[in-house]
Amino acid sequence: MSDEDAGKALQKRLLGEYYQSLGDAGRSGQKVAYLFVPGNVVELLRCFDMLPVYPEINALQCGIKKMAGDLILRAENIGYSSDVCGYVKNDIGLMLSDRQSPFGPLPKPDLLVCNYSGCNTFVKWFEALAHFYGAELFVLDIPYLRERGPSTADIEYVVAQLEELADVCARTSGVPFDRERLKRVTSLSYAAEKLWVDVLHAARSRPSPFDAYFEAVFYMAPLNILRGTEGCVEYYRLLLEELVSRQKEGRGPVPEEKFRVVVEGPPPWPHFRSFWELFKRWGVCAVASTYSKVGGLFDQGVFHDPAQPMESIARYAMNSYTNWNLGLRLDLLRQYLREYEADALIIHSVKSCRSFSVGQADFRDVLAKEEGVPTLMVESDLADPRYYSEAQLKNRIDAFFESLAHRRLVGG
Amino acid sequence: MRAWKEEHPSRRAVGAFPVYVPTELIQAAGALPIWLYGGGGSVEISHADSRIQSFVCSISRSTLELGLRGHLDVLDGLVFPSICDVARNLSGVWARNFPRMFVEFLHLPQNRRSPSAVPYTIAEYRRLLAGLERLCGKPVAPEDLRAAIHAHNENREAAWALLDARRRTPWATDAWETYAFLRAGAVLERETHTSLLRQALAAARERGRRPKDKVPVILLGAFCEQPPLDLIRAVEEAGCYILEDDLLLGSRWFRTSIPDGADPLRALAEAYVASSPPSSVSHYRGTPKQDLLPQRCRQLGASGVVFLTAKFCEPALYDQVLYKERLESAQIPYVHIEFEEKMSAVDTVRTQIETFVESVLFE
Ligand code: SF4
Numbered sequence: 001m002s003d004e005d006a007g008k009a010l011q012k013r014l015l016g017e018y019y020q021s022l023g024d025a026g027r028s029g030q031k032v033a034y035l036f037v038p039g040n041v042v043e044l045l046r047c048f049d050m051l052p053v054y055p056e057i058n059a060l061q062c063g064i065k066k067m068a069g070d071l072i073l074r075a076e077n078i079g080y081s082s083d084v085c086g087y088v089k090n091d092i093g094l095m096l097s098d099r100q101s102p103f104g105p106l107p108k109p110d111l112l113v114c115n116y117s118g119c120n121t122f123v124k125w126f127e128a129l130a131h132f133y134g135a136e137l138f139v140l141d142i143p144y145l146r147e148r149g150p151s152t153a154d155i156e157y158v159v160a161q162l163e164e165l166a167d168v169c170a171r172t173s174g175v176p177f178d179r180e181r182l183k184r185v186t187s188l189s190y191a192a193e194k195l196w197v198d199v200l201h202a203a204r205s206r207p208s209p210f211d212a213y214f215e216a217v218f219y220m221a222p223l224n225i226l227r228g229t230e231g232c233v234e235y236y237r238l239l240l241e242e243l244v245s246r247q248k249e250g251r252g253p254v255p256e257e258k259f260r261v262v263v264e265g266p267p268p269w270p271h272f273r274s275f276w277e278l279f280k281r282w283g284v285c286a287v288a289s290t291y292s293k294v295g296g297l298f299d300q301g302v303f304h305d306p307a308q309p310m311e312s313i314a315r316y317a318m319n320s321y322t323n324w325n326l327g328l329r330l331d332l333l334r335q336y337l338r339e340y341e342a343d344a345l346i347i348h349s350v351k352s353c354r355s356f357s358v359g360q361a362d363f364r365d366v367l368a369k370e371e372g373v374p375t376l377m378v379e380s381d382l383a384d385p386r387y388y389s390e391a392q393l394k395n396r397i398d399a400f401f402e403s404l405a406h407r408r409l410v411g412g
Numbered sequence: 413m414r415a416w417k418e419e420h421p422s423r424r425a426v427g428a429f430p431v432y433v434p435t436e437l438i439q440a441a442g443a444l445p446i447w448l449y450g451g452g453g454s455v456e457i458s459h460a461d462s463r464i465q466s467f468v469c470s471i472s473r474s475t476l477e478l479g480l481r482g483h484l485d486v487l488d489g490l491v492f493p494s495i496c497d498v499a500r501n502l503s504g505v506w507a508r509n510f511p512r513m514f515v516e517f518l519h520l521p522q523n524r525r526s527p528s529a530v531p532y533t534i535a536e537y538r539r540l541l542a543g544l545e546r547l548c549g550k551p552v553a554p555e556d557l558r559a560a561i562h563a564h565n566e567n568r569e570a571a572w573a574l575l576d577a578r579r580r581t582p583w584a585t586d587a588w589e590t591y592a593f594l595r596a597g598a599v600l601e602r603e604t605h606t607s608l609l610r611q612a613l614a615a616a617r618e619r620g621r622r623p624k625d626k627v628p629v630i631l632l633g634a635f636c637e638q639p640p641l642d643l644i645r646a647v648e649e650a651g652c653y654i655l656e657d658d659l660l661l662g663s664r665w666f667r668t669s670i671p672d673g674a675d676p677l678r679a680l681a682e683a684y685v686a687s688s689p690p691s692s693v694s695h696y697r698g699t700p701k702q703d704l705l706p707q708r709c710r711q712l713g714a715s716g717v718v719f720l721t722a723k724f725c726e727p728a729l730y731d732q733v734l735y736k737e738r739l740e741s742a743q744i745p746y747v748h749i750e751f752e753e754k755m756s757a758v759d760t761v762r763t764q765i766e767t768f769v770e771s772v773l774f775e
Binding site: 079088120121124127140161354358359 | 494522
């Protein structure tokens with residue numbers, strides 16, 4: 001088996017086992033906690049043998065499997081507005097359909113851990129689930145990064161809440177809190193995070209051995225779902241090996257890398273493949289993306305730390321991409337454009353996620369008008385297939401790369 | 413506003429975006445707090461379009477438009493509280509577009525059950541206060557803060573007296589009138605506004621209006637962006653008595669006085685954590701607000717609920733579904749209307765409310 005196949009096979013097996021455990025939760029009696037990807041505290045939950053379920057990931061899977069449209073309509077039928085987040089409606093739709101996901105049945109929550117990091121809708125989302133399921137809800141308040149870094153008061157606040165959450169988990173699961181175990185779990189997270197950063201940095205080479213947007217969103221799945229396990233570390237070890245060998249052979253995601261871009265914003269899951277094709281045909285390779293940082297800005301030096309597990313969880317939680325203020329986000333885009341020697345910035349603005357999208361037009365303004373970075377901003381949605389207009393997107397994308405190609409030709 | 417600035421050339425004016433900001437801190441620093449409630453339909457969105465998408469609420473777009481057109485130049489600072497993603501990101505857009513202004517994002521605690529929420533809030537208020545001290549060029553002494561709390565207590569008390577009177581005798585004062593009196597406070601010194609509210613209450617008492625056959629309702633959903641005045645009037649003219657509402661909620665956030673004793677900053681923080689009203693923008697501390705609503709309707713003798721939610725306002729739109737569910741199981745009628753600052757279809761709304769009123773009357 002080649003490295004490539006080995007990595008893929010392992011991911012398939014690990015995720016398969018994960019979904020199997022979700023299907024078995026009713027029988028195994030394992031307690032189920034729902035939580036969000038950004039700033040999640042899965043390390044803590046693992047210490048109580050709780051099964052993590054990520055409604056955002058379920059929603060994106062439904063998007064890819066073309067189930068989202070129907071589920072969203074089901075939620076709209078019970079009163080959800082057409083103007084609110086499609087992920088939430090997808091999840092409510094799943095609830096109304098007995099939680100039959102593309103990967104089999106999902107368990108009901110025993111505990112809702114609302115790690116409120118970077119998105120206010122998270123609170124409204126889990127308030128709704130608490131309402132419908134009658135499950136206990138713990139809102140873990142993660143202060144927005146309104147200055148350059150977290151203050152001592154911020155960290156103390158989050159750590160105090162983590163201790164309270166640990167009590168809730170112990171009560172729910174019947175498993176006592178073992179701090180040594182937390183150290184072991186965080187050290188496994190750290191090992192995987194380090195390897196992931198090496199993966200991301202591989203995109204610095206020319207050509208990049210992988211697409212840091214369209215492929216990275218799949219590569220990051222184990223980090224979001226399986227962080228804190230041995231299998232997760234092993235997966236990134238294999239992935240890195242594979243990318244290094246691709247690098248040596250000069251292989252990348254497109255036959256010839258013509259344009260290197262940085263991408264801001266989540267992908268349109270229900271039309272993922274066709275959206276990617278619109279770029280591939282121009283020989284475009286994403287070399288960095290912000291969406292791959294929603295689960296953590298490890299490449300900015302934020303890691304879990306077994307020497308200070310609780311503090312590092314707090315720091316990690318404050319440093320998810322959408323929890324950064326817009327000034328920091330803009331600086332990060334500038335950094336990526338430089339560090340990865342990108343030719344342009346692509347902004348995919350999605351209606352569902354205001355946390356991501358409000359402010360992007362201002363980024364475009366600064367970068368394109370004041371700093372001369374070729375920038376393309378297109379709109380659709382991450383969940384709702386109704387907002388994707390292929391013809392319009394194709395026109396915009398073609399016109400943009402045509403003019404970039406032309407500029408290059410005339411040496412502009 | 414400009415006149416005030418000319419009269420007080422050395423004083424600063426600091427804006428507060430809804431829903432709740434501890435404006436006591438602004439006053440204690442020596443500045444005039446100004447509540448911003450958007451453009452109210454009077455401003456054409458053009459400049460803001462290039463910086464903020466069209467799928468967000470009017471208040472965010474029109475506030476930015478006012479700023480970009482220079483209409484808010486009188487402000488030396490602007491505080492955005494953590495109410496939603498749109499307002500949060502707007503604070504970032506604001507900071508970049510108005511680099512000379514003092515722009516602060518205040519992260520209010522969402523986990524108000526945690527014992528650590530109070531120390532956290534104190535630290536957050538201190539941070540804001542430090543910024544205000546730098547802006548106003550003087551340190552804030554505890555007596556400054558006590559005086560500001562006192563003025564705010566009196567102001568809230570006067571506001572509640574007016575609202576309570578309306579609840580008890582809704583025929584004596586219209587909701588749009590109390591709204592206008594409260595709204596006037598957005599640009600006034602607390603003390604001036606307090607005496608205005610007291611006069612309004614006295615005048616209402618002398619009016620001697622008689623009760624009419626109207627449907628008593630609770631109005632909910634407009635806690636941030638404010639509906640056009642015509643819309644509030646339309647609800648009343650179509651046959652409703654509005655017993656209670658959440659309009660201008662932040663300006664009268666607390667029902668009881670905040671103690672202005674030995675540690676005023678702590679008292680302010682504790683009040684937020686323990687005594688905030690139910691609101692879509694802060695996570696509940698006790699019973700979820702949708703569970704409280706049927707109870708509240710019964711307590712007040714309200715026959716129904718009118719939801720007025722700002723178009724694109726996610727916090728309101730999510731809550732609306734849960735409210736609706738609870739009202740349906742309690743068999744309490746409701747009507748839901750989405751509004752925008754610029755709203756031409758007031759007549760359609762009037763018809764909708766009339767139909768609702770008829771259905772309640774003939775039940
Ligand atoms: S109206 Fe709603 S969405 Fe708009 S700023 Fe206010 S709370 Fe946020």
